[in-house]
Amino acid sequence: MNFHTRKWIKPEDLNPNGGLFGGSLLKWIDEEAAIYAIVQLENPKVVTKYMSEINFVSSGKLGDIIEMGITATAFGTTSITMCCEVRNKITRKSILTIDKIVFVNINDYGDPTPHGKTKIKYIEEQFAQEAEKE
Numbered sequence: 016m017n018f019h020t021r022k023w024i025k026p027e028d029l030n031p032n033g034g035l036f037g038g039s040l041l042k043w044i045d046e047e048a049a050i051y052a053i054v055q056l057e058n059p060k061v062v063t064k065y066m067s068e069i070n071f072v073s074s075g076k077l078g079d080i081i082e083m084g085i086t087a088t089a090f091g092t093t094s095i096t097m098c099c100e101v102r103n104k105i106t107r108k109s110i111l112t113i114d115k116i117v118f119v120n121i122n123d124y125g126d127p128t129p130h131g132k133t134k135i136k137y138i139e140e141q142f143a144q145e146a147e148k149e
């Protein structure tokens with residue numbers, strides 16, 4: 016799993032007890048998963064359909080640097096399924112895991128639409144292929 020996006024935990028991200036607010040984390044994950052799905056399916060119109068159990072493994076605190084990792088585990092006809100882990104960038108301690116996040120590829124009317132993708136696209140491979148064509 017590649018960990019791309021990093022966040023620096025700031026005062027506005029905390030809950031009243033001083034730990035990282037779970038709602039903030041989920042908002043970041045939903046956006047991260049949306050971006051991942053948009054890139055993989057090559058369509059900006061994707062929606063969150065389903066999230067499995069969310070395991071808040073350990074808490075984040077003020078000043079922590081965390082990183083989010085998402086990877087595709089299955090490509091359906093109109094859907095893409097991903098798993099997610101958030102961890103402390105310095106200690107590598109796991110903060111959260113989600114086994115299954117499903118996004119659906121939609122058309123202009125909001126209806127599920129086949130995306131035609133079957134495997135993970137790696138940006139490096141795409142650049143290499145484009146360079147070969149030139």
Ligand SMILES: CC(=O)SCCNC(=O)CCNC(=O)[C@H](O)C(C)(C)COP(=O)(O)OP(=O)(O)OC[C@H]1O[C@@H](n2cnc3c(N)ncnc32)[C@H](O)[C@@H]1OP(=O)(O)O
Pocket residue numbers: 045049061062063064065090091092093094095117119121125126127
């Ligand atoms: C990034 C964001 O903030 S998006 C905002 C939050 N999300 C939303 O507002 C989405 C609201 N939901 C919807 O609009 C609709 O439910 C839709 C368009 C996503 C799907 O409509 P549905 O009628 O359920 O579609 P349908 O039954 O054809 O299923 C579509 C795909 O989702 C999958 N799916 C449906 N329900 C589930 C579920 N509970 N769990 C896992 N996958 C599911 C199906 O298997 C199908 O995948 P496939 O084509 O790869 O086999």
